[in-house]
Amino acid sequence: MSLLADWAARERSARPQLSRATDADRPPVREGLAVGAATFVGSLLLAFHLVFQLHFVASDAITRVANAFYVLFSREPHLGAIGFIWNPLPSLLELPLTLLHSVWPPLVTDGFASNLVSAAFAGLGALYMDRILARLGLRRPWRLLITALYVVNPLILFYGANGMTDGMMVASFLAAWEGAIAYLQTRRLGSLAAAALWLAAAFLIRYEAVPFAFLLATGMLLGLYWDRRPAPEIEGVITILLTPIVYVGAWWIYMNWLIMKNPLYFVRSSYGNAAQIGTGSYHYAGLAGVAHHPLAALLYAIRFTLLFWPIIPGIAGVAFLLRRKRQAAAPLLLLGSIAVGSFQVLMLYLGQSAGWDRFFITYVPSGFLLISFLIAQLQTKRRALVAALGAIVLLAGDAGTFFALQTPVLGHGDQGLISALAHNQPVSTGLGQYRRIARYFDQRPRLVVLLDTFTLWDVVLSARDPRQFVITSDLSFQSLLHYPAGRVSMFLVPQPKGGASLDAINRAYPKLWSGGVSWARLVLQFPGPEHVRLYRITANAP
């Protein structure tokens, strides 16, 4: 064979799979869509029940809606109002829904836009779970059963319905996982590109995407290496897999620098995670002794595997299996499973984590994937028996989640709530006080009130005219805060304790709330736990 032909032949061998549109090697598209749609509807019904019957609104969810709301409805509409602390994708997705708030106000006032988005992600998560199970080789009845068990897991179910970003994160991880596994199986670039783009999307939802992407890429590297892929291909695949998330990360840093004048604003902001932890408001006994103690931090993260205990036998089983047979998808599952837990170990060690149960939500999908992988791999004569056993384990896992959530340590953050929901009792989220404040301003539409939306966002959402308020994201906010005379009629300020001490007014004028600023005269204190006070700005203000 001539050199040239030889060359062309080798060229061919390194090419990825290209297929015609009619290729049979496809995931079960219709089945996935049906599963996803059913999950979406179910989650939405639950959300409806939570929000409108039990009056439960997750404050971290509604604040994302508020951020989206400010973009279009504040005094100075601009995209930057979406905020630069929390990842922007949830708010971006909720943005179009806020346009409908005049048609149906609860989309904004009860933050239902966030529930809609999280329910959609719950559907996506179920769809991708079903697809992964198909890729792992589970037959339809089993994968439908396991997907159903996944969907009804209390953590997954709750976070799919409550509008929080944790469920969205899980769905985007599952989608990235599916793309990566599909690439290893079929070598189709579309799958690889999808995995890469989902990782980038995950970053725009939660920062936990960074360790997940890193470990997923490591798993991919190992999988390709075990498949005896040539080094340049491995390098290329990893580059493709990580380019979008790195680009998006760089873009986010750049945006922080461009608009907030600090590239790491999202880490170091006076409202950020670190600052909130710093107020001590999230401190509780379970976290004591964890910070700066690596072993304790590790044990803390391990203890939370009890949220979904099958992850432990899952990890052990897959690791054991790997000793006998190097299965390319295994490292993807194993490393992906421990990503968020490891990240939490680091954050706990640094004293930067509130140690909530939801930070460990990824243990649930991980456990499902690992156990399903084991089911698919154990090719004994009694496959049905193995699958049934696996399903029983997963069912027991779901039950474990349900009970763990109601214990004080493992249910940290949700315990009281879950117990209340389990007994179908209404929950108070303390939003009532803000609505009463909003009514006050509705009756005085000529007042221009400056407030920090960090704590008082619901006043803006509930008010008839949101343009009555000068809010944190307004471009003139800092100027008006420091030079309010003649430009702002009132300051609305919460009592500086706990998280509320981060309120911009409290940081600029620490003594204002207690009456220690001469040019601000107390008008009234609104009833409610935050002891919100309204001060009039007098003529001798700066």
Add this chain to the structure above:
Amino acid sequence: MSTEVLSQLPRAPFVSMRPFRYGPRAILVDPVDSRAARLLDEHTAREHRVLVYGQSSTSLYVAAQMPMGDASYAVIRGLGLPVRLAQCSADDLTAAFERVYPAAAAASPSVDALAAPRRLRLGDLLRRSGKTAADTIADVLDVQAKSGGRLGWLLTSRNEVTYLDVAEALAEQRGLPLVDLLNGESGAAAIGSRMDASLFDLMPELFWRTHLAVPVGRSRLGLRIAMVDPDDSEAVQALEDAAGVPVRIAVTGYRDVVAALEERYQHEYTQRSVDDLLQRRPEDSARRTLSLSQKVGLGALGALLAAGLLGETLSTLTVVNAIFGVLYFWMLIHKMILLMRPTDKLLEIGITEEDLAALDPATLPTYTVLVPAYREAEVLPILTKALMELDYPKDRLDVKLLLEADDHETIASARAMRLPNYIEIVIVPPSQPKTKPKACNYGLSHARGEFLVIYDAEDIPERDQIKKAIAAFRKAPPTVSCIQAKLSYFNWDQNILTRWFTAEYAAWFDLLLPALHSASLPIPLGGTSNHFRVQALVDIGAWDPYNVAEDADLGIRLYKAGHQTLVMDSTTYEEANSEFVNWIRQRSRWVKGYIQTWFVHMRHPIRLYRELGPKGFLGFQLVVGGTPFPFLINPWYWLMTTLWFLSLWRSVPLIFPSWLYYLASINLFVGNFSFIFINMVGAARRGDWRLIKYEVAMPVYWSMMSVAAWKAMLQFLTRPFYWEKTQHGLLPQSVPGTASSSVPGSFP
């Protein structure tokens, strides 16, 4: 009862009694039906020069040397059936008698046996004359048994014998005279003196070229022609019909015919290569850069802009900015949507190993390969090596190496190389404009093939590319007139520039072109490795010699004329420009060509819209306009962004109303990301994994494109036809494939 002679024409028509080749497998057919012939006994037939060559239920078909002669007439009358009479040459009759009567005794003689009774075979004749060895003949006969072809062409394509050797042997075999047009007296000059130029006018040039015949004289006895293939009865018949006199054949060599045709038609060839398109579709020619209405329109636009800038500076800038921003956004999104589909789908026409195996080699047609070269003596060895390695019967390759008459160095080295006979040096006579498309047109005038492909001198096509093209043409509907192969670079690993360049090509040929093809949008052809049906190419006026992106322009004109272009999954490896200045020159020529092409076809936007349809029109804007546009416009945005950051000019935000600001941000952030990412996937699709990491820095390459684009824009306005020559052979080791590390997808 007396015989009624039905053909009471003033003169009976001429017929030929020579066996001819027919059909796709070129089966030899004898026009004489031997059963009918035996209605007359041998003696009578030979004596009166009369041959019954066919019969139907109602009449007999009779050929005679002198149909109206008394003796013949008597014989014919004696046959007793209505007769259709024809005239036939003495040579033909004698040969036919030889075939019919000796074989009459045999039970059922085959046509081939009839064709050459008692005749020495060509191979034996050549061997006997000492021109070639017996084992060579045996080899070639083996090849012939497998892949068909004719012995003479098979031998000459291997440089075993010369064309004249074959002619000599043929002449001897058939008992025909031999004419040596080139060396008879004093070389080429002899041709002119020996031939009567007016005789050529009997037939169009295409006739002489396709039948490889030239007229050499006319006498009382009829027209004398010299031809390469004396079995070409179709040609003789046609000539006899046209001239109305018998045609007498002499055999000559292929080179002799080519030289004679060149002598006779050179002026015409030159004219056609320069003017054909201009005369047939002047509105499609880039000879005139801007039409009057375009000049007026541009002038008015410029005046409006100037007035606006003077009067309402900010609003004017905002409007201009908004138009650019929206156009940019549309192109970004449209291109992204197009490019997404092919990332993991095979949209190009795929030819499998089975498709290739199913090709019967005997049915492969003559394939013309045009290789325009200018001052490229150093890459000729690559070319010959690549052509020799092509997996295609060489006897059916018609390679034209197109060299400019003033390029003495390349001509000299090409001649010194003793190229294989199937590579023919065609000297393009000096004329303006001296461009590659003109050379290609000149080459097209000489093409013998049914299909044609263009390669650059430094190209290395994959071995089976031409076979794949044939398979693709046969698979595709007849409206497909062009098949574009993909291009990539063998020196991708030379430096960062060649890596980026290769990555860009991967996105262009492996993503964009297949996407355009699958969306039925016009495809701007790549400079080389485009395979054509020759007829279609001739019909639309071939290349525009005045366009410096003749390839892209041709793609648009093919689409306009209703021809389809497909992309084929086969690659040609070229040498990437590895040097910055040289790269800028090449790129600016391409961009200038795209600008030129855009203006040419936009002379009548409404007519273009009608010709291309709404989808094709948008595709044209996207691909031809949209290729240079972002690169021309990018510097403007960079300037704005920089000024804004440095806060030198507070007005920047004023010309970006917020919606435009967001749009421009999407253009910037999403645009850069998606094209980097899509390019990466494009490289992976080719298996060029090693390139992927370099694509992270593609925006640097794109900024270089802007430099080239502005150079092109300025040159478009000042020197529209100037051809910026690309220098090849900058690679240290000139022949690729010698080191495995030079293959992107492979690994040591």
